[in-house]
Amino acid sequence: MLDTFYIAWRYVSFNKIKTATLVACVTLISFLPLSLQLLLEESERQLMSRAVSTPLVVGAKGSSLDLVMNTLYFDDEVPELITVAASNRVMDTDLALPIPVYARFQARGNPIVGTTLDYFDFRGLKIAQGRQLAVLGDCVLGAKVAETLGLEPGDSLVSSPETLFDLAGIYPLKMKVVGVLEKSHTSDDLAVFVDLKTAWVIQGLGHGHEDVTKLRDPTLVLKRTEKNVAATAKLYHHNEITEKNIDSFHFHGDLAQYPITAVIAVPHDDKSGTILRGRYLSQEETRQIVRPEDVIDGLLQNIFRIKNVLDAVISVVALATILAIILVFALSLRLRQREIQTVFKLGCRRATIARLLTAEIFIIVIMSGVFCGAMVFLVNQLSNDLVRMLFIR
């Protein structure tokens, strides 16, 4: 038996190119559906686990998918804005606890998530280094952001302007990195967390500047009347919040009218959740309340429909490849007719020749299996990151 495998091995190693081609074909044909299945399972797990752990999301009426993807995975597509009043409304019902989320801005390609400290308790996020958000201008980094940007507590991170061409617009805010979160293997690893009020400062709704009523430099005052002092554009706005200038930072108007992208509502129990959902059913209602689980489930149904098409395509390609491999073997046998005849004339039985050919096929299949197994193992190891990179974020 070993002799058969030895001769078969000598043959396949002598015909390197042919063997490599056959191994590559078999490997790819078996790897593609397996890895696709793995990635889809992982994406389903990731999407669903976060969706299931987020009971309800309140946002502006419109695409529920955009709302959920932005609130749960901090997707770039920002849903229509709502106000803090929507969060207060949830609080006032006494049916659920609201966690406002404002995921609109970015810092060096990473989403800045403005929220309250309750978010960290809700998601079970722990500080690995440094401390929790404390004052205006502080930011806490997700584990992956800190790793990628090489930042640690004490460093600073500048928010990115929304558009490059808004030269007269809001200046970026230099945020102070005060903490890094423990790795959670969720979208939180890829986010920069700030207090909701800091997000409003980034937007320019809250700002710090000299007291305009006490300005002495005449070039800073456009017009001064008994009731109003109008400052010129020269008035310097602080782009970093420090201990020295924090007192000058202020917000105008009613904070309840300030923007957020969504509210995560955590109902006290199932009954409260159902009652709360019922409150958003009216036709005149400008907000929507969604169960992320339902939205993501709908998304996955679509993904699986696409997967079925992909499976069919892969099956056809696999069939064609197998036929091609059979053809290769058949042609190879025809080419090796004289060689087989010689072996036969040397006294080998037909069964021995058949065993030799089977051993060659077996070696190719085993080699393909090993390569395929190694590649699937690699995909499995990297599936978490691959799914975030390819499908989620």
Add this chain to the structure above:
Amino acid sequence: MEYWSNGKGLTSSMRMQNIISVSKGLAFVCFSVVTIASLMLFSTATADESEKLTIYVVNYPLQYFAERIAVEHARVVFPAPADVDPAYWMPDEKTISEYQRADLILLNGANYAKWVNKVSLPRFRMVNTSAAFKDRYIETAEILTHSHGAEGEHGHEALAFTTWIDFSLAAEQAEAIAKALSRTRPALRDTFQKNYEELKRELLKLDRDIKEVVSKEQSRVLVVSHPVYDYFARGYGLNIRSVHWEPDEIPTTAQMVELHTILKDHQAKWMIWEGEPAKEAVERLKTIGIQSVVFDPCGNAPNQGDFMSVMRQNIENLKEVFPQSRW
């Protein structure tokens, strides 16, 4: 084992005795295990129930109310130093993190404690004790607006925030505290409610007492040394005008001029001070026919006594201002 293996030579009664004694031993072990486990469970539950709540507050009246309602079930902390005005105090990072870890954070509302808007606190554990009467907040007049950038004209809106010196509002704030405590420790709801009722009775008595003091001459005009008496004035129908003087400072000439301007159409004979005024300030006021009286809002912890005793003293002091009453 050896005992059992030699069992062949034992009588059946001895065997029975052995079985009974082993069974007894097993029963005892089982009983002990069950008892210890039950005791452990019970003690854990009791520890959970009896664990003190940690409550952080932003001013002394809230500390007093919370302590009166929660009594031994909470540790109420008001970390502002004794010599600062808590409304304008800014806690350091360590204190902010203590606030963040508290089971409850009691806020006064009406923009009291400006620092609250500049720090991150857990919203679920924050209680705005004046939320129930936010439609009755008093906006302070004469806001100087300003404009810059694309925002247009805007003012840094100001709300009067010394809500608790209208004792009916103080009672509402105490009610909010009682409700928040009951939500946090439902098992102690009755205790909290009982303590709140008692506190409410005392606060409403203060309310009645002041009304009685001022009722005889409600039209009397007063000047107050600090703009913190808006709720007090509204609650008890007093006609006040405010200057901005510190009790430990001698009024400057400009401040005296400002007072004279006020007095032209507001002929007050008394000035209400937040704290004991400097002698020279009192004398200077006397020269223009104005007497001084202290009504301490008690925003920070008093050196002596407590909220109730300070307020009772305030009412006593007010009797000088309204002498026609029947004391």
